[in-house]
Amino acid sequence: MKAYKFLAGDGTGSFSRHCWTLGEWVEADVDPCRAGVHACRPSDLPYWLGPALYEIELDGEIVETGLKVVASRGRLTRCISAWDDEAREAYSQMCIARAAELATSAADRLAKWAPPPTASAGGPALLGFIAARIAEELGGLDAYVDERARQADWLVDRLALT
Amino acid sequence: MPEPLGIHEHGYTCREIVDLAAEYVEGTLTANESTLFELHLNFCDGCLTFIDQIRDTARLAAHVAEHELPEPLRADLLQAFRDWTRA
Amino acid sequence: MTGADTEARVAGDDSALVARLRDGDERAFEEVVRSFYPSMLAVARGYTRTHAVADEVVQEAWVGVIKGLNRFEGRSSLRTWVLQIVANIARTRAVREARSVPFSTFDLDADQGEPAVEPERFRGPDDPYPGHWRSYPTDWRTLPEQRLVSTETLELVKHAIEELPESQKIVITLRDVVGCSAVEVCDALGVTAENQRVLLHRARARVRARLERHLDA
Numbered sequence: 001m002k003a004y005k006f007l008a009g010d011g012t013g014s015f016s017r018h019c020w021t022l023g024e025w026v027e028a029d030v031d032p033c034r035a036g037v038h039a040c041r042p043s044d045l046p047y048w049l050g051p052a053l054y055e056i057e058l059d060g061e062i063v064e065t066g067l068k069v070v071a072s073r074g075r076l077t078r079c080i081s082a083w084d085d086e087a088r089e090a091y092s093q094m095c096i097a098r099a100a101e102l103a104t105s106a107a108d109r110l111a112k113w114a115p116p117p118t119a120s121a122g123g124p125a126l127l128g129f130i131a132a133r134i135a136e137e138l139g140g141l142d143a144y145v146d147e148r149a150r151q152a153d154w155l156v157d158r159l160a161l162t
Numbered sequence: 163m164p165e166p167l168g169i170h171e172h173g174y175t176c177r178e179i180v181d182l183a184a185e186y187v188e189g190t191l192t193a194n195e196s197t198l199f200e201l202h203l204n205f206c207d208g209c210l211t212f213i214d215q216i217r218d219t220a221r222l223a224a225h226v227a228e229h230e231l232p233e234p235l236r237a238d239l240l241q242a243f244r245d246w247t248r249a
Numbered sequence: 250m251t252g253a254d255t256e257a258r259v260a261g262d263d264s265a266l267v268a269r270l271r272d273g274d275e276r277a278f279e280e281v282v283r284s285f286y287p288s289m290l291a292v293a294r295g296y297t298r299t300h301a302v303a304d305e306v307v308q309e310a311w312v313g314v315i316k317g318l319n320r321f322e323g324r325s326s327l328r329t330w331v332l333q334i335v336a337n338i339a340r341t342r343a344v345r346e347a348r349s350v351p352f353s354t355f356d357l358d359a360d361q362g363e364p365a366v367e368p369e370r371f372r373g374p375d376d377p378y379p380g381h382w383r384s385y386p387t388d389w390r391t392l393p394e395q396r397l398v399s400t401e402t403l404e405l406v407k408h409a410i411e412e413l414p415e416s417q418k419i420v421i422t423l424r425d426v427v428g429c430s431a432v433e434v435c436d437a438l439g440v441t442a443e444n445q446r447v448l449l450h451r452a453r454a455r456v457r458a459r460l461e462r463h464l465d466a
Contacts, residue, residue, distance in 0.1 A: 014200075014203075014204065015200055015203070031193075032193045032197075034189055034193070034196065047201055047204065048201075048204055049204070049205075050204070065193075065197070066197070067197060067201065068197070110377075112377055113377045123205075123207070125204055125205040126205045126206070126207075128205070129205040175371070175378075175379065175380025175381060176371055176380055176381045176382045177364075177366075177368070177371050177380045178380065180364075180365045180366050180454075181364065181365055183365065183450065184446050184447070184449060184450030184453075185446060188431065188446055190442075190446070206381070206382070207385055207388075208381070208382035208384075208385035208386060209382070211385060211386045211387070211388050211389075212366070212386050214388070214389070214390070215386060215389060215457050215460070215461070216453050216454070216457055218389055218397065218460075219406070219425075219453050219456050219457045219460060220424075220425045220453060222397070222398070222402065222403060222406045222460070223406055223410065223421060223425035223426050223453075223456065224425055224426065224428065225398070225403055225406075226403060226406055226407045226410065226426050227407070228286075228287035228426060228427065229286060229287050229290050230286070231282060231283045231286040232304065235304055235307070235308060236279070236282065236283070238308060239278075239282050239308065239311050240275065240278065240279065240282075242311065242312055242315060243273075243275065243278045243315055244275070246315045246316070247273030
């Protein structure tokens with residue numbers, strides 16, 4: 001199964017700190033959240049944004065959960081270099097624009113929620129969260145999920161993921 | 163700790179994350195709680211840094227010099243051991 | 250190495266060590282006495298007023314261990330068994346001396362609901378993001394590497410641990426300084442996993458706060 005994985009800038013797992021090598025199979029028992037190779041489907045991407053993005057091939061026992069996939073085997077197949085500083089900044093600005101659009105649509109109530117353009121320093125993950133939260137304030141949990149789906153579509157498009 | 167509302171990462175506030183940190187580091191959160199916990203860490207650098215700091219604190223504690231066995235105690239204990247083996 | 254492998258290795262080491270002790274091997278005895286001293290002292294210190302009395306408890310415990318060596322079945326690790334003996338002797342002694350035991354049941358009520366971080370560090374209820382950080386903690390990785398693992402910092406950590414409330418000090422010493430497992434600490438001290446976790450977290454949180462003040466300066 002093809003999936004995606006965000007890693008820290010130095011190639012280690014965000015939470016496991018495991019050091020990944022391109023092309024090398026990694027094996028682990030599957031215990032969702034605690035053990036196993038964790039990865040994203042395209043719809044999961046906005047939740048797990050990190051500094052570096054890779055395509056990953058998953059094999060063995062595969063468990064799909066709400067916001068991620070966990071497998072007993074996985075290997076990084078390629079680095080998605082399109083996820084670079086420029087892409088991250090563009091994503092951040094997109095989220096800031098969406099946040100402003102949503103916040104002002106509710107008149108004064110959410111005015112103080114909208115981050116200014118300079119807030120892109122907060123990073124794509126934080127800004128995506130803010131935009132989705134504002135959507136939720138206006139339209140509930142469904143609106144939150146929809147906003148996240150919009151963000152996923154933006155990423156798939158920008159990064160040319162199949 | 164009450165279950166966070168909804169399925170989304172913002173169910174936890176940073177205050178709750180900081181209190182749950184012990185269980186996360188020990189691996190005793192449920193699968194659902196762990197996912198929500200990590201999702202929060204993913205967008206919140208403050209909490210991610212806090213977790214790192216807790217881990218660093220534990221690592222530094224491991225380097226703290228342990229108490230050394232005092233010589234008189236060592237001698238007394240060895241004598242007690244000899245008495246037992248000879249009995 | 251997986252956790253199971255480590256446990257198997259320790260169990261293997263234990264049975265070899267116990268065999269040597271039963272044979273009267275003095276080198277083995279000295280090794281284990283030195284190696285177990287910090288953890289035995291930590292447990293004893295939870296019940297004694299002074300370090301000197303704690304040493305007496307440790308000594309008494311070793312007499313108990315030596316006498317009971319032939320009966321040790323290896324159901325727990327050697328260290329766990331030894332620490333349980335220390336705790337029992339310390340408790341008995343404290344009761345005999347009619348002193349209140351500082352933390353006979355690791356009573357958490359004393360510092361009930363102690364937050365890991367002061368509430369002022371978080372946004373208030375009127376903020377769009379209530380409960381979130383006002384300002385983020387500093388990433389210690391951005392500090393010059395020598396600063397974090399310096400002698401100065403280690404001294405600070407040592408003092409911070411020494412100043413902790415007794416129950417927190419015992420748990421962090423056993424878990425982090427000595428390296429006992431959670432299960433071992435619970436077995437030795439007779440506390441629940443939950444209580445042990447809470448005490449460890451509070452201890453680490455307090456030491457972290459001291460470190461933060463020092464490193465941010």
